[in-house]
Amino acid sequence: MSKGKNKIPELDVVVSSRVRLARNSKSFPFPPKLDINQAINVVDFYKSVIIKTESSISKQLIFIDSTKINPIEKACLVEKHLISPEFAAKREVTGLILSKDEKVSIMINEEDHLRIQAILQGMQLNESWELCNRVDDLIEAKSEYAYCDELGYLTACPTNVGTGMRASIMVHLPALSMLGYINTVLDAVNKLGITVRGLYGEGSEVMGNMYQISNQVSLGQSEEEIITKISIIANRVIEQERIAREQLLKSKIQLEDRLFRSYGIFSSARIMTSNECMKLLSDVRLGVDLNILKGISIDKINQLMVITQPANLQKVYGTTLNPDERDIKRAELIRSKLEV
Amino acid sequence: MSKGKNKIPELDVVVSSRVRLARNSKSFPFPPKLDINQAINVVDFYKSVIIKTESSISKQLIFIDSTKINPIEKACLVEKHLISPEFAAKREVTGLILSKDEKVSIMINEEDHLRIQAILQGMQLNESWELCNRVDDLIEAKSEYAYCDELGYLTACPTNVGTGMRASIMVHLPALSMLGYINTVLDAVNKLGITVRGLYGEGSEVMGNMYQISNQVSLGQSEEEIITKISIIANRVIEQERIAREQLLKSKIQLEDRLFRSYGIFSSARIMTSNECMKLLSDVRLGVDLNILKGISIDKINQLMVITQPANLQKVYGTTLNPDERDIKRAELIRSKLEV
Numbered sequence: 001m002s003k004g005k006n007k008i009p010e011l012d013v014v015v016s017s018r019v020r021l022a023r024n025s026k027s028f029p030f031p032p033k034l035d036i037n038q039a040i041n042v043v044d045f046y047k048s049v050i051i052k053t054e055s056s057i058s059k060q061l062i063f064i065d066s067t068k069i070n071p072i073e074k075a076c077l078v079e080k081h082l083i084s085p086e087f088a089a090k091r092e093v094t095g096l097i098l099s100k101d102e103k104v105s106i107m108i109n110e111e112d113h114l115r116i117q118a119i120l121q122g123m124q125l126n127e128s129w130e131l132c133n134r135v136d137d138l139i140e141a142k143s144e145y146a147y148c149d150e151l152g153y154l155t156a157c158p159t160n161v162g163t164g165m166r167a168s169i170m171v172h173l174p175a176l177s178m179l180g181y182i183n184t185v186l187d188a189v190n191k192l193g194i195t196v197r198g199l200y201g202e203g204s205e206v207m208g209n210m211y212q213i214s215n216q217v218s219l220g221q222s223e224e225e226i227i228t229k230i231s232i233i234a235n236r237v238i239e240q241e242r243i244a245r246e247q248l249l250k251s252k253i254q255l256e257d258r259l260f261r262s263y264g265i266f267s268s269a270r271i272m273t274s275n276e277c278m279k280l281l282s283d284v285r286l287g288v289d290l291n292i293l294k295g296i297s298i299d300k301i302n303q304l305m306v307i308t309q310p311a312n313l314q315k316v317y318g319t320t321l322n323p324d325e326r327d328i329k330r331a332e333l334i335r336s337k338l339e340v
Numbered sequence: 341m342s343k344g345k346n347k348i349p350e351l352d353v354v355v356s357s358r359v360r361l362a363r364n365s366k367s368f369p370f371p372p373k374l375d376i377n378q379a380i381n382v383v384d385f386y387k388s389v390i391i392k393t394e395s396s397i398s399k400q401l402i403f404i405d406s407t408k409i410n411p412i413e414k415a416c417l418v419e420k421h422l423i424s425p426e427f428a429a430k431r432e433v434t435g436l437i438l439s440k441d442e443k444v445s446i447m448i449n450e451e452d453h454l455r456i457q458a459i460l461q462g463m464q465l466n467e468s469w470e471l472c473n474r475v476d477d478l479i480e481a482k483s484e485y486a487y488c489d490e491l492g493y494l495t496a497c498p499t500n501v502g503t504g505m506r507a508s509i510m511v512h513l514p515a516l517s518m519l520g521y522i523n524t525v526l527d528a529v530n531k532l533g534i535t536v537r538g539l540y541g542e543g544s545e546v547m548g549n550m551y552q553i554s555n556q557v558s559l560g561q562s563e564e565e566i567i568t569k570i571s572i573i574a575n576r577v578i579e580q581e582r583i584a585r586e587q588l589l590k591s592k593i594q595l596e597d598r599l600f601r602s603y604g605i606f607s608s609a610r611i612m613t614s615n616e617c618m619k620l621l622s623d624v625r626l627g628v629d630l631n632i633l634k635g636i637s638i639d640k641i642n643q644l645m646v647i648t649q650p651a652n653l654q655k656v657y658g659t660t661l662n663p664d665e666r667d668i669k670r671a672e673l674i675r676s677k678l679e680v
Contacts, residue, residue, distance in 0.1 A: 253668060257610035264608025270597035328593060 008122035011298055012289045013238045015170040015210065015305075018081065019128040019227075020117040021136055022155045022164035024146040030156045031109045036093060043095035043108050049142045050097055050106065050135070057134050061104065066094040072320065075311030081119060083107055104131055111156045112164075114139070121302070123234065125167055125227050152219065162219030167230050170199060171237060174209040174286045175244035185240055186211070193217065194233050208278035208305070213237065245290060259287035267340045272331040277308045296338065304337060348462035351638055352629045353578045355510040355550065355645075358421065359468040359567075360457040361476055362495045362504035364486040370496045371449045376433060383435035383448050389482045390437055390446065390475070397474050401444065406434040412660065415651030421459060423447055444471055451496045452504075454479070461642070463574065465507055465567050492559065502559030507570050510539060511577060514549040514626045515584035525580055526551070533557065534573050548618035548645070553577065585630060599627035607680040612671040617648045636678065644677060 024030055028042050047063050069077070077083040077096075082105040087094060095108035107115040116139075118131035139145075146154040153164040160166075176182040186196045195216050198206030213234055215226050248255045262283035266272075272280075285301045287293030306312050308330050314321050317329055364370055368382050387403050409417075417423045417436075422445040427434060435448035447455040456479075458471035479485075486494040493504040500506070516522040526536045535556050538546030553574055555566045588595045602623035606612075612620075625641045627633030646652050648670050654661050657669055 253610055257671070260608040260610055261605050264604035264606075265601050266604075268600040268604025270593055270600055331597070 008124070010123035010238055011121065013171055013173070013241050014123040014234070015172055015302065016081075016119055016121055017124045017128045017167075017169045018117065018119040019125065019132050019165065019167045020115055021132050022112040022153065022160040022166075023114040023116065023136070023139070024154060024156070025113050026144040026146045028113065030146075031092070031111060031113060032156060034092070034109070039093035039109055042113055043093055045143070046106075046108050046114060046139070047095060047097070049139055053138065053142070055138055057099075057104075057138060060099045060101070061097050061106075062100065064096040064098060066090075066096050069096070072311050072314050076315050077105075079309040079312050080306055082117075084110060084115070086110065087115075104135060106135065112160070123169065123231075123238075125169060125231055125234075129165075129167065129223060129227055160218055162217075163221070163223050163226065165218050165223050165226055166214055167227050168212050168214030169230065169234050171211050171213060171234065171241070172209055172282065172285055173211055173237070173241050174282050175248050176241050177206070177209045179244050179247060181240070181244060182209075185237060189213065189233055189237065192229075192233055194230060207275060209282045210278075245286070249290065255290075256292055259283050259290075259292050263287060263293050266334060267338050269331045269334075271327045272334065273327055274309060274330065277330060277334070278305075281305055281308075300337065304334065307333065307337075348464070350463035350578055351461065353511055353513070353581050354463040354574070355512055355642065356421075356459055356461055357463055357465045357468045357507075357509045358457065358459040359465065359472050359505065359507045360455055361472050362452040362493065362500040362506075363454040363456065363476070363479070364494060364496070365453050366484040366486045368453065370486075371432070371451060371453060372496060374432070374449070379433035379449055382453055383433060385483070386446075386448050386454060386479070387435060387437070389479055393478065393482070395478055397439075397444075397478060400439045400441070401437050401446075402440065404436040404438060406430075406436050409436070412651050412654050416655050417445075419649040419652050420646055422457075424450060424455075426450065427455075444475060446475065452500070463509065463571075463578075465509060465571055465574075469505075469507065469563060469567055500558055502557075503561070503563050503566065505558050505563050505566055506554055507567050508552050508554030509570065509574050511551050511553060511574065511581070512549055512622065512625055513551055513577070513581050514622050515588050516581050517546070517549045519584050519587060521580070521584060522549075525577060529553065529573055529577065532569075532573055534570060547615060549622045550618075585626070589630065595630075596632055599623050599630075599632050603627060603633055606674060607678050609671045609674075611667045612674065613667055614649060614670065617670060617674070618645075621645055621648075640677065644674065647673065647677075 025042065025045070028034065028038055034042065051058055051061055051063050074083070074088045078085050078088050080102065082098065082102060083096065084107065087107045087110045090110070093109060097106040097108070098104070103118055103120060105117045116132050116135050118128040120128050148154060152162040155161050155164055173182060176185055189196045193216055194213060196211050196213050199208070199210040199212050213230060215230060218226070262280045266280040266284055281301060281304060284293060284296065285298065288296055288298055288301060307316055310326055313326055313330055313333065316333060321329055365382065365385070368374065368378055374382065391398055391401055391403050414423070414428045418425050418428050420442065422438065422442060423436065424447065427447045427450045430450070433449060437446040437448070438444070443458055443460060445457045456472050456475050458468040460468050488494060492502040495501050495504055513522060516525055529536045533556055534553060536551050536553050539548070539550040539552050553570060555570060558566070602620045606620040606624055621641060621644060624633060624636065625638065628636055628638055628641065647656055650666055653666055653670055653673065656673060661669055
């Protein structure tokens with residue numbers, strides 16, 4: 001198995017790790033209660049606190065005026081999981097801070113005053129948490145959060161009260177899915193107070209076999225406890241997936257047939273929906289990890305997973321495209337990236 | 341369209357042309373009535389008449405002792421349409437004469453004493469008929485056929501009495517099939533006293549979209565009349581198929597998508613049934629003719645149509661293979677021939 005093959009931990013199964021903190025200022029009403037001037041003040045306040053500060057992390061961060069982001073660009077940020085769909089849809093005054101490497105994003109005036117997020121490739125929950133923490137410490141040094149000793153951080157929605165933390169990893173589970181074990185594994189995980197859900201639509205086969213494992217509760221546990229719990233459970237899931245892949249390799253010719261066919265279609269088609277694209281990418285990713293498909297890297301697959309999505313596709317081609325046009329351009333883009 | 345692109349006429353639509361003559365000796369009982377010694381005498385007689393003769397065509401012909409052909413080799417000859425399945429299954433004494441280029445085959449003691457066949461690529465019914473005629477003249481110069489002035493050549497089965505001729509062409513009609521016009525066209529042809537049938541199994545989609553157009557009647561018409569009639573009707577069918585292909589080209593991206601996907605699967609799969617192989621070959625053949633798929637010739641496709649069939653596949657690999665093994669070797673052989 002490709003454990004250790006890449007420098008990024010567990011990249012064979014874990015696509016990315018993400019931590020986000022919900023924070024609110026003690027000095028302003030929570031976003032649902034803000035009037036327009038207060039909302040502007042919140043954005044300006046955090047802009048100066050985060051950006052206009054002498055610190056190594058501040059130099060990496062860029063403030064983006066949300067009103068100046070065009071709809072395609074906004075949708076691209078959603079597809080990259082850098083902003084939430086709710087944030088993209090908000091008509092109220094909001095602000096966005098992004099790091100140049102797109103590992104850190106801070107939404108201002110989403111549901112809370114601040115949503116601080118870090119997203120990293122592979123199994124890097126601790127590293128994501130540390131990144132968030134650095135930003136959090138920077139802000140806490142210059143302003144006071146809405147905090148109460150009994151409950152912890154206060155948030156607009158009670159489900160986030162406490163640590164205000166949501167930690168999640170995106171895992172690719174094609175082998176568990178192919179062998180029909182996926183629901184048993186997911187049910188077991190859900191019983192442990194951890195949420196697992198398909199990342200791209202539910203159904204008999206979750207699109208791309210991509211699942212998000214995250215904590216349901218942010219209250220009554222420390223940040224470290226949350227991350228440790230998710231990591232332990234994730235490691236069990238990773239192990240199960242690897243065992244399932246080994247099992248698939250026992251019927252190697254059938255597996256090769258499926259994966260090579262998927263790659264054949266992926267690299268030949270002239271029209272491709274995003275739905276089919278995700279399904280084929282799942283097979284191609286598995287094929288690369290199992291060393292069956294050669295000449296394509298996991299990095300390129302991760303890149304394709306993003307740029308084949310509707311908004312990013314339009315950004316690549318620099319023009320708006322209707323769904324039929326997108327299906328044609330998607331196939332074209334894949335072929336150009338695969339150099340076939 | 342590829343009309344005239346190849347030296348072989350109408351190769352874009354017509355795969356092959358075939359003429360066979362049923363003939364019987366005046367001096368022996370018909371095959372169903374032959375005892376073993378008489379059967380041996382018939383084989384020996386025609387062997388000496390056809391092979392041991394000073395003529396240019398005799399030098400091209402080789403006598404093959406039917407008892408010494410192994411079952412796989414026999415099945416290969418059936419797959420190449422050089423002998424009939426009935427001939428391959430016969431336990432009685434038979435003989436076979438083949439030309440080195442496999443254009444002429446003569447079955448001795450099939451249903452009639454002689455079945456003289458010529459098969460050529462593309463639309464070459466007249467040429468096939470001439471080839472048969474040369475062999476026929478050679479034999480007639482040295483022996484007397486069972487012939488009656490009123491009926492013509494006498495045959496074991498009354499359906500062959502008269503000219504004893506069956507003329508047929510194998511046509512590839514993917515576009516008429518894709519557009520749903522195929523049954524209308526076939527019905528029209530059948531009403532003209534000409535038979536059209538799927539060459540590889542019937543059903544909603546005839547395998548490989550290969551059809552055989554042939555005469556039903558051999559009595560009351562001259563050989564030239566039969567060939568002319570089939571040629572005229574075939575030319576109409578060829579024209580219809582070409583119009584349908586032009587029509588498909590109007591939705592070029594959809595057509596390209598289908599054909600490239602088929603080629604992608606064809607060149608990538610690790611397991612392939614003969615059924616799927618014929619379907620994909622049909623698409624690939626169409627793609628090559630329409631200049632959508634490049635780097636593969638119609639010749640190679642015709643070759644693949646033969647060598648991917650069960651017996652020929654086993655002959656290529658020089659070993660008996662069960663159906664599962666064949667499906668794997670078929671995919672392997674295709675990839676090696678496509679050099680992918």
